[in-house]
Amino acid sequence: METLAIIDFETTGLSPGEGARATEIAAVVLENGQIVRHYQSLMNAGVRVPFFITNLTGITNEMVRCAPPAAKVMQEVADFVGDLPLVAHNASFDRKFWDAELSRVGRTRQQEFACTMLVARRVYPTAPNHKLGTLAAFARLPDTGKAHRAMADTEMTAHLLCHMEETLIQRFQIGHLSHALLRVLQRVKVADLQSTIRKLIRAA
DNA sequence: TGCCAGGCCCTCTTTAGGGCCTT
DSSP: OOOEEEEEEEESSSOGGGTOOEEEEEEEEEETTEEEEEEEEEOBOSOOOOHHHHHHHOOOHHHHHTSOBHHHHHHHHHHHHTTOOEEETTHHHHHHHHHHHHHTTTOOOOSOEEEHHHHHHHHOTTSSOOOHHHHHHHTTOOOOSSTTSHHHHHHHHHHHHHHHHHHHHHHHOOSOOOHHHHHHHTTSOGGGHHHHHHHHHHHO
16 A cells, blocks of 8 residues: 555534634554554644533543644644645545644645545445444454544554455455545445446556 | 534435434
8 A cells, every 4th residue: 555644633523614623633654554653642722622522532621721732733743744645534524624723824735635434435335334433343453442532543544444455455456555546436436336446457 | 492514425316305424
């Protein structure tokens, strides 16, 4: 697999447009199917953490108050991932926060996101659902720690990506999984997955 | 009081509606 950066945000809500801010981010670099570098930090954006978010994630107001400023963390994580292609589970969510938090420090995203949830819907159509935790159990992925914390979810997404690559290699004899192929697969109609991959292999 | 975003996908569709998924 080509070298990719996988990220996951914990936030105070669902939309930066509604005032939600990031509370934690994790990123890993996946190289040849192995996690070779980690970045993880809580961040203080100067907002209160709603009670139900603390219940969900375990992230408290005290933890955020003691964390480095959001601007410092975003500069660090943006430098950490550099121009590597980005991957996230339900990437439309993380892309919104990545773009919003980066814009606050005067930076803009240079690369595209690929989405493991959209690809998993096609690769694992019989999974009970396509939540990250459900897919981890369905594919019997290694335990990565407490769900709904940024590094645990980031590592789980990395394991899911590797498992999907193995599945696609076995099922369709693809050579390897690239970011470009992920971007194609996430837009293919579920029923067209097989024919689309075969066409891509023939064209390669 | 009740509701709250947005992109994607499916279908009893396309001049739409509702479920999924993320926090």
